[in-house]
Amino acid sequence: MDEKISLEAIAQYGDAYADKVLKAFFSSKEKITGPEILTLCNVQQVNLFVIRELFKAWREETRKQKSIYFDNGNPEVKEALNTYMTVLSNHISVDRANFAPLLKKAVSQTLLAIFNPYDFFSMLIVGKENRLEVSAFREEIKYLKVNKAPLERMLHKLEEKNTTEIQGNEAFAVLDQILEEVNFTPEDLDDYIARFSQVVPLDPASFFSSKAPEPVRQPEEPRSLFSEPVVRENKPMSEKKVPVHETKTEPTLNERMNKVKQPEVIDSFRKIARIKDNLSINQKFMFTKVLFYGDFESFSRAIDDLDQLPDMNAALHYLEKHSSTWDRDSKEFHEFMEMVEKRFS
Known part of the structure; x- marks a missing residue:
């Protein structure tokens, strides 16, 4: 594509937006709680992605605590862990240093989901080793509000067939079919642009790389994208030498x-x-x-x-x-x- 999303540009804006939010909140507080995270940014998707990252980290830490000496699959153990997670979720407390990377990642992922849903879908679908784990996929989209309809329908189809894992290329085929079924149209950008711009002015064009320049075939007369077209002097038909870059009318x-x-x-x-x-x-x-x-x-x-x-x-x-x-x-x-x-x- 000539116009390609720039992950670097998204990350740069995400950092600038997050820094403004962090400065405003932590100017009067040392730590942020769960309820405060849910109302921190004026773009709700950012807040939800932060919560998602916190619980992903918690699950990873829980896995590390599993021991070969205990029955972690026991219903009582599972119930106790769920109760513990519920209690823990009500006592989130994160300082600025540890919260900053979570917020910056959440902003970048939100921007990607809004401005380039295809790449965002791709990241979710590929999963680990080009396989999609349905249970992990379910948790991922639980916190997604932007352009969610195709992924919800995909999850429903996979669960209907009792699928637990699926190859990446098969997952793309399922999504392709769903995009036709739901006649998917990405959500309107104007409201999101306005909300982000309340904190840091947002120009969507800055997220896309500019068109690659045409290869220069001759060193003379390099042309700028913004320059007037070069008009060459017409030569008599009897002359044998014809300039390579003859000015032509635009073909139909x-x-x-x-x-x-x-x-x-x-x-x-x-x-x-x-x-x-x-x-x-x-x-x-x-x-x-x-x-x-x-x-x-x-x-x-x-x-x-x-x-x-x-x-x-x-x-x-x-x-x-x-x-x-x-x-x-x-x-x-x-x-x-x-x-x-x-x-x-």
Whole structure:
């Protein structure tokens, strides 16, 4: 993708946001309690992710305490541990030094879940050693409020089949099917941007890496993305030498696709019956975010419309009408058009 989420940029903003929150809270207190964590930030998802990290740490410490000399599976022992956990949850007390990394991680994960749900879903689904443990997955999404519907449905399907573990690629296939069933559309960003900006101004564009520059084929006349196009002097037709970078008018969509339809390119394509059935989860999120501006419903409608068309000319006519605002130099555009070409080749 030309536009890719930058985990470093997210982490930098997360640190700045967390530092402001930490400074405001710990200016008058030495430790923070459970109830205070739940109301600490104006973005509730951040607070819930902090609580999730605390309980994950508690479970890990509990595992370390297990002994070969005791029956940890005994119902009375399990009940006692659950009671202990309930009591412990009401007596959370964390100082600033230990709380800071929890908060920073929670902010970063919240931003990822909001601005790039596909990558966030991927992190949850892959799990350990490319396997998804259903019990751990259930605990993870218990604290998730943002873009949660597909994962809840996925958990329900896995539990219906009494699945305890599933391979990562199988999990992605299940999620892919669910995204179609629920017609998933990522939540609106405006409210989250406003809430985060109350603490630290947030520019969503800063989370995405800029488009990679085109390779320079000749050293002369390097071009900036913001410079005016270089207009070269026209040479008489009788002259044999023609500049390599001749200024040309922008080709139409049909002209672009005619270039793709060269025999050597077509031969490398595998004709597909429907675009909808051959899109990966990654492509769905990528096309939705970049070409359809986050509107999954519009994306799904366009794919359905294209699959119903009779031939390539009809598809090109449809896209000329509906894709006027797309960046036709982007990799997303070209990858999308490759799928269209495979459908009608």
